[in-house]
Amino acid sequence: MFEPNPGPEPGPIASEEGTGRPVYLRRQPIWSYFLTPAAILVGALVIAGAIWWTDDDAANAPAAGGSAAAPGGASTPPPASPTTAARGLLDTFLAYAASLQLEQQQLTACLNDQANVQLINSHLQRGSQLGVSGTPTFFINNKKLVGAQPTEVMLEIIEKELSSSPPTGLDAYSPRIQQLAASSPPAFEIVEARPDLAGAAFEGNPNARVVIAEFSDFQCPFCRRWNETTLGEVRKRLGDDLALAFLHFPITQIHPNAGNASLLAICAGRQGKFWEMHDLLFARQDEWSNLR
Known part of the structure; x- marks a missing residue:
């Protein structure tokens, strides 16, 4: 039901070699669990990991095309290519981008933008400060569900x-939810305030009265x-009063491709297709999870 975070990953942080350009490596990035506030303030920020995009990759990337998912990410993803198993992670992700008709040069620039890595790290740090210890963890306004x-x-x-008087105590909830609250650690609790949603991807009205913030x-x-089981029911209710916000919490100690998947989703979002890529990545999780 819940993927626990095993804690900070040891090892060196990738760094530049005085070239003034981002580091491009073929190996998988080593992403930090989170960056401390002090680290965030240091100069241009040494990113815990590197983007695997290179100029040669850009030249050989698949051309944009294929069938795009419907707005809102509700459509069935395009069928897998029979050559998928022969592709690496980068080529597979580029094929996903092409299937959503993402503009290639804009995507390349976005994948090379270290600000997007900093955004992921900021979400990791924010989640850690909120007591997020694994995924998925939700905050429905100030109600935390693990x-x-x-x-x-x-x-x-x-x-x-959504009611006129949202509960302020556990007595208002069903025995099932009260059981979750009584577990150790609690899988449900009422916290002081809503989380900060800066940089989150929204589906529904960002100013909705109720926002489901998902660290995923x-x-x-x-x-x-x-x-697969719940998002569809939630989407039926999205609108002016209810919204979904996605925050990135890639646990790369056990999911080495998750950081790059977050980066790809962010860059799809820059072209208005975050949720289409979100749905595609989850639908194809078995396909790309073990690639390098």
């Missing part, structure tokens, strides 16, 4: 938040389960 709980649990919390990892099987 794990891919049954759809009925999520919908109960949403409906109570594209390689997490429990996050995929939530997308």
Whole structure:
């Protein structure tokens, strides 16, 4: 139901060699669990990892084309290519981008933009400060729900938040949710305030009265389960009063491709297709998770 975070990953941080350009490596990035506030303030910020995009890759990237998913990410993803198994992670992700008709040069520039890596690190840090210790973790306004709980649990919390008087105590909830609150550590609790949603991707009205903030990892099987079982029901209710916000929490100690998946989703979002890429990455998780 829940993918725990094993803690900070040891090892050196990739750095530039005085060239003034980002470091481009073929190996998988080593992303930090989170960067401390002090680290964030140091100069241009040494990124814990490197983007695997190179100029040669840009020249040989697949041309844009294929069938795009419908707005809102609700359509069935395009069928897998029979040559997928022969491709590496980068080529597979570029093929996903082409299937969504993303503009190639803009995508290349975005993947090379270290600000997007900093955005992921900021979400990791924010989640850590909020006590997020694994994925998926949700904040429905100020109600924290841990794990891919049954759809009925999520919908109960949403409906109570949409009511004229959202609960301030556990007595207002069903025995199932009270059980979650009584577990150790608690899988449900009422916290002081909503999380900061700066830099989150929104589906629905960002100013909605109720916002479901999801800290998620594209390689997490429990996050995929939530997308398969519950997201569809949540989407039926999205609109002016209810929105979904996605924050990146890639646990790369156990999911080495998750950081790059987050980066790809962010860059798809720069072209207005975050949720289409979000759905595609979860639908194809088995296809890209073990690639290098």
